[in-house]
């Protein structure tokens with residue numbers, strides 16, 4: 001391998017690591033100017049040798065010119081919606097139905113996640129490289145928003161390979177905006193005479209559906225994974241909770257507020273705990289998503305036409321919206 005190629009690979013690895021520490025761990029290892037200096041050297045070398053340019057290079061986060069419209073994407077596995085419950089009795093009925101269907105009189109182990117109030121997206125990785133991102137759309141057909149998603153710094157363009165990466169893997173998760181990011185965006189928009197967004201969810205959706213990725217790149221978007229869709233030539237752990245830990249090991253962002261609860265009482269305790277914490281969180285949530293943890297039991301339960309039988313959204317009461 002030539003010297004320049006070695007240098008380019010070394011700089012990319014270094015920048016990817018620094019980016020992960022800065023955006024996902026919030027523990028920067030270098031100053032911005034040190035980061036910028038190394039990025040400038042990488043861009044200069046890639047300009048010298050465009051044949052060595054690859055889409056997963058950190059220099060390629062903000063793509064080319066704006067698109068005229070979004071291409072359509074067909075989801076191999078439909079991105080279904082979740083059934084909702086609004087009080088304890090509703091969740092207990094869900095738990096009872098699950099145990100009945102599984103002929104399971106013991107406690108079910110559930111994986112409980114925060115229900116992020118943003119936009120569901122699908123990320124397709126090939127050999128660990130992000131090759132496509134799409135909105136949920138109607139669940140079967142979404143929009144190709146790859147250029148915009150690549151600007152979200154916490155989404156790795158190249159997964160950290162420990163030798164167990166599936167060849168093809170579709171990651172599903174939620175793109176959202178923090179409350180602080182939303183308020184700052186609206187203050188700037190107001191000051192500069194642009195339209196303001198009604199809430200962080202609309203701001204995230206509007207930012208993702210920008211035809212010009214340079215605008216998206218300036219928006220404070222966040223992302224957390226919550227599942228895996230299509231997977232080829234690879235295998236995942238047998239429980240949803242362990243899958244999420246594996247995604248974290250590949251340096252994909254996963255919320256740390258995920259609880260594995262054994263039985264319905266433990267789920268309800270977690271629900272009331274998060275309900276108390278809700279206003280302190282840096283982002284909006286509108287409930288919990290409670291999933292049967294065992295993937296084998298999920299498979300056994302299957303789906304209705306609309307939604308998985310192994311998951312439920314247990315919603316919080318509606319909170320007054322931030323519109324300042």
Ligand SMILES: NC(=O)n1nc(-c2ccco2)nc1N
Nearest residue numbers: 113114115116174226227289
């Ligand atoms: N919105 C959200 O936070 N979600 N949505 C799911 C989901 C939708 C379908 C299967 O899982 N999971 C989480 N945490």
